[in-house]
Every structure is written in C-alpha cells, then in structure tokens.
Amino acid sequence: MANLISLERGRLALGTAQLLDGITLGINEGARIGVVGRNGGGKSTLLRVLAGELELDDGRLTRNSVTTVRLLSQADVLSPSATVREVVLGGLAEHEWAGDPRVRDVLDGLLGGHEGEGVGGLDATIGPMSGGERRRVALAAALVEDPDVLMLDEPTNHLDVEGVAWLADHLTRQRTARGKALVTITHDRWFLDAVADRTWEVIDGRVxxxxGGYAAYVLAKAERQRIAAVTAERRDNLLRKELAWLRRGPPARTSKPKFRIDAANALIADEPPPRDDVELVRFASTRLGKDVVDLLDVTVTVGERTLLDRVTWHLAPGERVGVVGVNGAGKSTLLSVIGGEIPLDSGKRKEGVTVQVAHLSQEVRELDRLREHRVIEAVEEIRKVTMLDGKEVSASQLAKRLGFSGGRQQTRVGDLSGGERRRLQILRLLMSEPNVLLLDEPTNDLDIETLTQLEDLLDGWAGTLVVVSHDRYLLERVADHQVALLGDGRVRQLPGGVEEYLQLRGAAGPAAAMRGSAAPTPGAASVPVVDGPSPAEVREARKVMARVEKQLAKIEEREAKVHAQMAEQAEDHQRLRELHETLRAAAQERESLELEWLEAADVVG
Structure with missing residues (x-):
C-alpha cells in the first residue's frame, strides 16, 4: 500500500495546551480511519495538520505532490448567494455528472434525488437553508469532488438514521479504491464500526x-488495561461493561471486527449484564404503579400538517423506548405530547398520579439564567443528593461521573462548551429524581467517552425512558425496543429494530426520504394503534429466550460428555451405536429449542 501522508514527530501547542506531542503516523491508500477522543483533546487539530492547514511547531509533514486532500470541517462556510449546483457540481457539465453513477449516488443519498429535491432543487440558493441542509450540501460537495484523501470532521452531525446508513455504505464502497483514503472524526459508534478499519484515539497529546472499528477498539483498549493490571482493581470499569454489551448485543455488532473472540470472552467472563431489567422494572413499578402515561386516540396538527393522527399508546413502568423517524415527522412533538406540554387537537392524555416527568429538549437556553453560577451550584440548585441504582449519590459524585472533575465543577456555566452544557442539562434532570425521562437527541455535542458514561448512568436508572436519537448505537444500547414515525401520523412498532426502519424507508425511495415530513395522503386509512407485541409479551419472550439458552448450554455439556465417551470406547461398536443415537436425540432437541428461541427473538425484535 502506497503512503499518501506521513507525520513524523509532530508537535503543536495552542496556548498552554500541548495538543500534539511528538506524534508519528501515516495514512496509506485504502485506509479508512476513525478518530475518537475527548472534546477539546486535539482531534480537529490533528486533521487540520494532516490537511496542511496548520503549521507544526516541530516535526515534519510529507505527502506526494500529486495527492489531493479535502477537509470538511465543522465550520465550513458556504457563500449565501451560491446555488446548490455551484457548490456541489462546480463546473461539471450536466452530461458529465448525470452520467456518473457515483455523483448520482451522492445526489440521491444526501440531496433527495438527481434534481436536489430534498434541498429545494439544484438552483436553490444557500442563504435561506437550515444548518442541517447546509451541512448536507457541504458534505455532498466533498464527496462529489472525490479527493485522494478525504477528511471529515463529524460528518454525521445533522444526518438522520437513514443518512448515516447511506453515508457509511457510500464511504465503504468508494474509499477502498486504489489511491484513496478516508479519515473521519466521529462520535457515532455505529458509523465508526461500519466505516473504519482502524481507529486512532487522540489522548493527552498522543495518538x-x-x-478495526469501535468494537475492536474497545476490546484492544480493555486488553491493554488488563495487561497493565488495572482491570482487577477496577471491577466496574466502563470499558469492560461496554465490551460485555458489544459481545452480548445484536449479532451484527461483532460480526465485522476481526478481534480475538477468546480474549473478549475471558475479559467479560464474570461481567454482569449492563442492566438487571427484572429488578429495574420491579423498582419502576414500585415508584410508578400500574399507570404511567396513556395517549388515547390523540391527534396533533401543526399548521396544515397532521403530525400525530389518532395515536393510541400505553407507556409501561420501566419501559425503555427508542424513537426514530424522518426529519419533521413529529418526534420532538411526540415527546412534548407525552410530557403534557402541548395541547391536543383531539383525544386524551392520561397520567399516573405518581408520575414525575423530566424532558431534555434540544435547546440549551434554559441554562442562560445560570451563566454566573458554578457548575456544582447549578446542579445543587435542583438537589444535593439523589438515588441512583439503589444508592445515595451526591451532586458532586454524579457530576464527576459525567465528566466534571473536581476542578471543572467550579467553572462558570457561561464558560462551558456546547458539550459541557449538554452534560449539565442531563445532570440537572437526573438530580430532579424523575420517574419518566424524555430525551430528545441527547448525544448532540457529546464525545464517545461521555456517551459511555451517560449510558452507564441510565443503566442504573429505574423508570420509563423514551429517547429520540439518530445515534443508532445509543438506541440499541439503552432502549429495549424501537418505534418509528414515518411522516404519516402513525407511531409504528419496529420488531426488527432500526434495520427494519431502514428497510421501510428504503422502499419509499430517496426523494421520499428527504421529504419525510409530508402530510399523509388525503383519504388514506389511519391506524390509531401502535402495532406489534406489547411490553408484557416482550418480557415473556425474554424469559423464554433465557430459559432456552440455559437448556441449550446443558445440551452442549451432554454432547461434550458423549463425545468423550465415544473416544474412550472407540472399539465397542455396540456402545458407539448407542452413543450415536444419544447424540442424534440431543441434536433434535437442540433444533427444537433453537426454533423456540428464534420465535421468541422475533417478538423481542
């Protein structure tokens, strides 16, 4: 593999912070590199150095004179007077781009079709566009340009689940060609796993x-800590907990990374599941009773669009629901309806007498009045002590778990970064001791380390959780099942999870995907219920799966013993026939149990 860019002993300080401290690395053709690390740790700086936009204090950056590089930063500025055609297609004649399958794929995937329907057409000007639309246009321009080395800084920002899936597929197909490479900063762990074949972690000036991608990175980092003899002393290590989730989660989660399965199993041999679902539901039922929030034949209209059309939905104690949907389909509206914050056009909302709702919106302006407060003061304003995972936790301890160390707790709220303000919002919500938690895009501005800490906190939180997110990994990690809003006013159960949602959207076509907020077809039948299994049916199916897994383990033990006996009695043909019949019976029993497990798994989704 030819080397495209090399960095030797690179050093760079910004102010008093040493962001790059003697780094040596290279980018070879065919490489797809994911860059992770804490916010402010130097990830964007590293990309700017590799792209030649920042001069090093010391060291050497080399690249082939014919190698082209494009960096799409988070702060790309598009001319307000430019058109989509000018930004994305530049000087390409129509027959050039229309006859290029790669360019058409970009237009379909990001702009809603060959004519850019999703952003108002190729001749639409940039000025009136939203931040999300401008980001799609800038990303489309970078992909159409197709440089040798493509560098993307948080490319999944402003993309929904479909957009992230399309981008991952496009990059894995286009960036493996000879002479091409990809380097991307991302906090989207599903995207990282799908795209990257290696991972760089920027930490304390080192890389x-x-x-491999995220799953392989988690394993390798946990192994390094084990070798350094720290895992034995840190029983509650978040990396091990994350690794246990990765190994026990959906099969697709660990099918791509080529890491050592034996090493993974050894690391998590005594690691409990991330959540004790039975205990959490029991405790949630104690706090909430039977009734949480019921939506009965609810309709909500905004302007001429019906976002919820005669929806009936019963939230259960301890239920954990992930919500996906096209932009503008009403996901945030649904959370506000559940929280009782907006009026209904028709229907009824019923709330249990003990329900205490906390709603994390996408706005951070609620912290503006606290600008002069210290972080710890803003948290203690809500409560100084709370209960989490059955234990009493102080405001300072909880703040530390979400990344506010002792010194950082004394920082003025007005001086916090966007990600830190988001963390503070979440802290204040958790300190209020809600038993129904509504989270609207909680991953905005959070790095991977903070996301892992947040998921750890939610693992021990007993209550009903509804989370709207485009972060596919988070949805699979913290929610037990998913529902979808497809723009037709319905709330649809997804027994097959996010994968089923993508299949449904794929059937609608690219232009429809960009126009997902369109109103339902006049006269179309409205289905007022959430189809699919009830929470009780899902819980029962989980019990069946657990029972079957134990029975299968016993069958494997029996089969191992029979194989050992067959080896010992290889000369006794009569006994071998008997043992063979025993194996055949065990195989039939195993096949029956596997079918039972698959049927239950279909219910669980």
Whole structure:
C-alpha cells in the first residue's frame, strides 16, 4: 500500500495546551480511519495538520505532490448567494455528472434525488437553508469532488438514521479504491464500526492506534488495561461493561471486527449484564404503579400538517423506548405530547398520579439564567443528593461521573462548551429524581467517552425512558425496543429494530426520504394503534429466550460428555451405536429449542 501522508514527530501547542506531542503516523491508500477522543483533546487539530492547514511547531509533514486532500470541517462556510449546483457540481457539465453513477449516488443519498429535491432543487440558493441542509450540501460537495484523501470532521452531525446508513455504505464502497483514503472524526459508534478499519484515539497529546472499528477498539483498549493490571482493581470499569454489551448485543455488532473472540470472552467472563431489567422494572413499578402515561386516540396538527393522527399508546413502568423517524415527522412533538406540554387537537392524555416527568429538549437556553453560577451550584440548585441504582449519590459524585472533575465543577456555566452544557442539562434532570425521562437527541455535542458514561448512568436508572436519537448505537444500547414515525401520523412498532426502519424507508425511495415530513395522503386509512407485541409479551419472550439458552448450554455439556465417551470406547461398536443415537436425540432437541428461541427473538425484535 502506497503512503499518501506521513507525520513524523509532530508537535503543536495552542496556548498552554500541548495538543500534539511528538506524534508519528501515516495514512496509506485504502485506509479508512476513525478518530475518537475527548472534546477539546486535539482531534480537529490533528486533521487540520494532516490537511496542511496548520503549521507544526516541530516535526515534519510529507505527502506526494500529486495527492489531493479535502477537509470538511465543522465550520465550513458556504457563500449565501451560491446555488446548490455551484457548490456541489462546480463546473461539471450536466452530461458529465448525470452520467456518473457515483455523483448520482451522492445526489440521491444526501440531496433527495438527481434534481436536489430534498434541498429545494439544484438552483436553490444557500442563504435561506437550515444548518442541517447546509451541512448536507457541504458534505455532498466533498464527496462529489472525490479527493485522494478525504477528511471529515463529524460528518454525521445533522444526518438522520437513514443518512448515516447511506453515508457509511457510500464511504465503504468508494474509499477502498486504489489511491484513496478516508479519515473521519466521529462520535457515532455505529458509523465508526461500519466505516473504519482502524481507529486512532487522540489522548493527552498522543495518538493511540488500534486495528478495526469501535468494537475492536474497545476490546484492544480493555486488553491493554488488563495487561497493565488495572482491570482487577477496577471491577466496574466502563470499558469492560461496554465490551460485555458489544459481545452480548445484536449479532451484527461483532460480526465485522476481526478481534480475538477468546480474549473478549475471558475479559467479560464474570461481567454482569449492563442492566438487571427484572429488578429495574420491579423498582419502576414500585415508584410508578400500574399507570404511567396513556395517549388515547390523540391527534396533533401543526399548521396544515397532521403530525400525530389518532395515536393510541400505553407507556409501561420501566419501559425503555427508542424513537426514530424522518426529519419533521413529529418526534420532538411526540415527546412534548407525552410530557403534557402541548395541547391536543383531539383525544386524551392520561397520567399516573405518581408520575414525575423530566424532558431534555434540544435547546440549551434554559441554562442562560445560570451563566454566573458554578457548575456544582447549578446542579445543587435542583438537589444535593439523589438515588441512583439503589444508592445515595451526591451532586458532586454524579457530576464527576459525567465528566466534571473536581476542578471543572467550579467553572462558570457561561464558560462551558456546547458539550459541557449538554452534560449539565442531563445532570440537572437526573438530580430532579424523575420517574419518566424524555430525551430528545441527547448525544448532540457529546464525545464517545461521555456517551459511555451517560449510558452507564441510565443503566442504573429505574423508570420509563423514551429517547429520540439518530445515534443508532445509543438506541440499541439503552432502549429495549424501537418505534418509528414515518411522516404519516402513525407511531409504528419496529420488531426488527432500526434495520427494519431502514428497510421501510428504503422502499419509499430517496426523494421520499428527504421529504419525510409530508402530510399523509388525503383519504388514506389511519391506524390509531401502535402495532406489534406489547411490553408484557416482550418480557415473556425474554424469559423464554433465557430459559432456552440455559437448556441449550446443558445440551452442549451432554454432547461434550458423549463425545468423550465415544473416544474412550472407540472399539465397542455396540456402545458407539448407542452413543450415536444419544447424540442424534440431543441434536433434535437442540433444533427444537433453537426454533423456540428464534420465535421468541422475533417478538423481542
């Protein structure tokens, strides 16, 4: 593999912070590199250095004179007077771009079709566009340009689940060609796993390099800590908990990374599941009773659009629901309806007498009045002590778990970064001791380390959780099942999870995907219920799966013993026939149990 860019002993300080401290690394053709690390740790700086936009204090950056590089930063500025055609297609004649399948794929995937319907057409000007639309246009321009080395800084920002899936597929197909490479900063762990074949972690001025995507990175980092003899002393290590989730989660989660399965199993042999669902539901039922929030034949209209059309939905104690949907389909509206914050056009909302709702919106302006407060003061304003995972936790302890160390707790709220303000919002919500938690895009501005800490906190939180997110990994990690809003006013159960949602949207076509907020077809039948299994049916199916897994383990033990006996009695043909019949019976029993497990798994989704 030819080397495209090399950095040797690179050093760079900004102010008093040493962001790059003697780093040596290279980018080879065919490489797809994911860059992770804490916010402010130097990820964007590293990309700017590799792209030649920042001069090093010391060291050397080299690249082939014919190698082209394009960096799409988070702060790309598009001319307000430019058109989509000018930004994305530049000087390409229509027959050039229309006859290029790669360019058409970009237009379909990001702009809603060959004519850019999703952003108002190729001749639409940039000025009136939203931040999300401008980001799609800038990303489309970078992909159409197709440089040798493509560098993307948080490309999944402002993309929905469909957009992230399309981008991952496009990059894995286009960036493996000879002479091409990809380097991307991302906090989207599903995207990282789908795209990257190696991971760089920027930490304390160094760059630690790992083979594989996120799952392989978690394993390798946990192994390094084990070798350093720290895992034995840190029983509650978040990396081990994350690794246990990765190994026990959906099969697709660990099918791509080529890491050592034996090593993974050894690391998590005594690691409990991330959540004790039975205990959490029991405790949630104690706090909430039977009734949480019921929506009965609810309709909500905004302007001429019906966002919810005669929806009936019963939220259960301890239920954990992930919500996906096209932009503008009403996901945030649904959370506000559940929280009782907006009026209904028709229907009824019923709330249990003990329900205490906390709603994390996408706005951070609620912290403006606290600008002069210290972080710890803003948290203690709500409560100084709370209960989490059955234990009493102080405001300072909880703040530390979400990344506010002792010194950082004394920072003025007005001086916090966007990600820190988001963390503070979440802290204040958790300190209020809600038993129904509504989270609207909680991953905005959070790095991977903070996301892992947040998921750890939610693992021990007993209550009903509804989370809207485009972060596919988060939805699978913290929610037990998903529902979808497809723009037709319905709330649809997804037994097959996010994958089923993508299949449904794929059937609608690219232009429809961009226009997902369109109103339902006049006269179309309205289905007022959430189809699919009830929470009780899902819980029963989980019990069946657990029972069957235990029975299958016993069958495997029996089969192992029979194989050992067959080896010992290889000369006794009569006994071998008997043992063979025993194996055949065990195989039939195993097949029956596997079918039972699959049927239950279909219910669980």
């Amino acid at each position: 630690e390099q790992y083979e």
